[in-house]
Amino acid sequence: MGEFVIKMPDVGEGVAEAELVEWHVKPGDPVREDMILAAVMTDKATVEIPSPVEGVVLWLGADVGDTVAVKAPLLRIQVAGDRGSEADVASSATSEPPAKVELAKEKPVEAKPAAPPPARPATETKVIQPEKIAERLAAREPAERPLASPAVRLRAQEAGVDLRQVIGKGPAGRITHEDLDQFIARGAQPVAVVAPGLARKTDIEEIKVTGLRRRIAEKMRLASSRIPHITYVEEVDVTDLEDLRGTMNAGRKPDQPKLTILPFLMRALVKTIGEQPGVNATFDDDAGVVTRYGAVHIGIATQTPSGLTVPVVRHAEARSIWDVAAELARLAEAARNGTAAREELSGSTITISSLGALGGIVTTPIINHPEVAIVGVNKIMTRPVWDGTQFIPRKIMNLSSSFDHRIVDGWDAAVFVQRIKALLETPALIFIEG
Template sequence: MSKYTFNLPDIGEGIAEAEIVKWHIKVGDVVAEDDQLADVMTDKATVEMEAPVSGKIVAIGGEEGDIIAIGSMLVEIEVEGEVDAEKLEELEASDAVAEASEEAESDVKNDRQDAEIKEAKSSSPANPTARTETEQVADAPVASDSPATENAGQKVLATPAVRKRAADLGVDLGQVKAQGEHIRHSDLDAYLNYGAGQGYRPAGSVQKRDDEVIKVIGMRRKIAQNMADSKRNIPHFSYVDEIDMTELEDMRADLNANRGDRPKLTMLPLMIVAICKSLPEFPMLNAIYDDEAGIVTRHGAVHLGMATQTGQGLMVPVLRNAQDMNVWQLASEIARLAAAARDGTATAKELTGSTLTLTSLGPLGGIATTPVINRPEVAIIGPNKIVERPMIIDGEIHPRKLMNLSISCDHRVVDGYDAASYVQALKHLLETPVLLFAD
């Protein structure tokens, strides 16, 4: 028998550490070569670590949520015989890790206190007349045909605090069902909430859930850190304007009616075309700000981040060179990237490198939003829901499809005038959609 220490390999350029987000094994488990050991997350992606050899797990390098350095022990495996040293070198040098996306969570239930119960057990006075009136009432036997089943016909065990509270509420403790040997405050709460101990929940009531303690790890931790860094370091300001989307909606319907075998268009591809066509005059918005170096990089290409809700939290896959795509190509790429983000197959390259982000709540809509900037970008655009409302045009009332458009900007590098001017330019294109297809 010998032991093989599997150290966390270098899983990405420039990566110094990784977070353990999910263990697939525990100490004592027997694993075969290539079995899943753990999911670890770097700043760029979640990767799956596999067993380099077969054997028994004798030690692990940390708990879920721990951050460990590259080169430190991930697991120690007890193997049969001696492991070939040359084989180990090949195993340690290999990059056989598959990308995955899974967030672990641990549920912890609160233990209930028993201190008052011990007091109740030892609080049987020798002189019955010395007992309080509340205690005598609470300990009185209950008839066997009472709705309460647990306490009928026997002494009720409860702490003085519970007895006093019941007396103040006018509750007969003989009617209260105990979950344990003694009636506690939680039992009294259940009696009060569920309709005076009738044994059923009233119509329309919602069952009380236990408290949950969830460790913030993996993707949720990354999101929390990124949002906190963005709000802490960036002086945000937001601007909202109303846009008449009626003509664009009509054009979208016509395009879909004649699309053939091409993908169905949502509003997003058309909006992205408008964003890309209006950005050249406002280069300060398609930019990255390195605040430590004091450098703003204004990008010529539009690498548009698409905020996407997944089971692991909010992810931002990137539409690279969006300015070079037509509406049909954009529709296909949006669908592909969103699916990859949701099923965990998006690569690190597909999740990094955006220069501007578009975030939409889709059918959830909302009247107006103030989205948080995806640092180190300097702006984020948020279309809201389209609502049909009356509008006065040339003195007459017309039904129009209106939408509020939000933009949040980094006030260190973008002025309010620039943001408002850009939205006006974007509004002009969206309200005159034929211009989207004009050279």
């Protein structure tokens, strides 16, 4: 028998390492050729690694959540024959997950005996058993009857002590008079009688932060720690905009997408950026350089089953409102089903954050580092508005926008938001060129 070593593949140009986000096998599992063994992630793109050989898994080289360097041994497989081999698994740079990967050329190495080291657990979570928590309380099941003599039970009942909270040091965990004395001496409080079916819960669960969730955490930590945010909130009357949106949707062609409020906001952003290009920028605070962009690449914060991603509508300045809506729908679907390419999830110059119907009244969005601005959309609510003679119902939406206060002054932030407000409240202006 021989041993086949699979190394971490090169998952993209300039990428020196990747995070292991999932194992599909464990030591002792049989594998066949082309069977998916693991999944790794870099830059929010996931790449699946298949087996180039048939055999049995001997050893896993990392835990889920570990960062593994390119070319480092990832796993070993026992194969038939008397010669082993060692190979890297090459991946294309497109990284459209799940990516299909090919085996690089094999080079023979000396056969090794199958002596795998102890397997690492592939689970992402671990549960701390109740008996291991502070003071090692005997967190027994509610229906479990602790071992104790009738005399000990009577004393516990008179003292108002729940014997399930007492650790027994006698044979088989039996609770003795001494155990009860020590428990009471520690200042134990009588346990209140609760209704049937109610019980205390003492279990604790620790969940390892891995994959996309870890990427999000790192991104948020970076943005929060390095960017001094200023958040500006303004009410926008979108009654006329909603009427226009309804009219346009009613008359749309079969090949045209349904319009939400986001395409209108994106077109308003494009017009406003033309007047205030300083918000369509990124800031390299290490180099002290602000980069302003002529192109408007709008990131749209999108919730997916795996977590928050930001697909990017590129060159929004060159797209009609229908084109923007179609591209927005395509990217959102790709992000949710995990097929978005790496270049579709990066390169934004300004971001929109929207929680849709759950948008609340006010939010404080965190800037997508290294950008300098983010526009947050809150839900639309019908509110009474005084028109000078009476209260009338109007559809009101708040915009909660954050800016990098090192680059954007409060005055400029207010002017920016007020211009967007004017365009959304008079939506015909969105379609007027110049």
